[in-house]
Amino acid sequence: MKGSILSKQEFTFDDLKRILLEGAGADEGVDLDGDILDSEFETLGYESLALLETGGRIEREFGITLDDDVFTDNPTPRSLVTAINESLSALVDA
Template sequence: MSIDTSFTIDDLKHILREGAGADESVDLDGDILDAGFDALGYESLAMLETAGRIEREFGISLDEEAFSAAATPRALIELVNTHLSAAETV
């Protein structure tokens, strides 16, 4: 039996807020899918924390290079869901 697990924008917003906080000037509830993480106020250290939280909460291991290349929430969500799909088929 397969459990439908997916990583959503809401999951990402929760992890960003919990792990790295939110810049007061950034509205994470707005349309952020294609905004760069740097434009949203998340620098490399905050993104490392984000990666660690995703890995722990969803039980996957993200490739560091692929994670670094995921510069927008949309790209990161797609990357995580790819890993989740691969983990389900194992």
């Protein structure tokens, strides 16, 4: 099976929340369990350094390489999860 080196084949919103909390914590006023799928990361209190850390953790855990502008192009959790799953799918199909 191609892509069998991956420990996971799908990146979920729960994965994103866990990685955000592990890497950068949560802003006091933000409930990551709330309806935040379409909220911008900046609004949620995640600045560029926190997002770089998050991206690095995603790359290591899921065995992918993210484009430098992945967070700029995908400023919300929903769009980021979709983009990461597209990267995972491309890796498995390669």
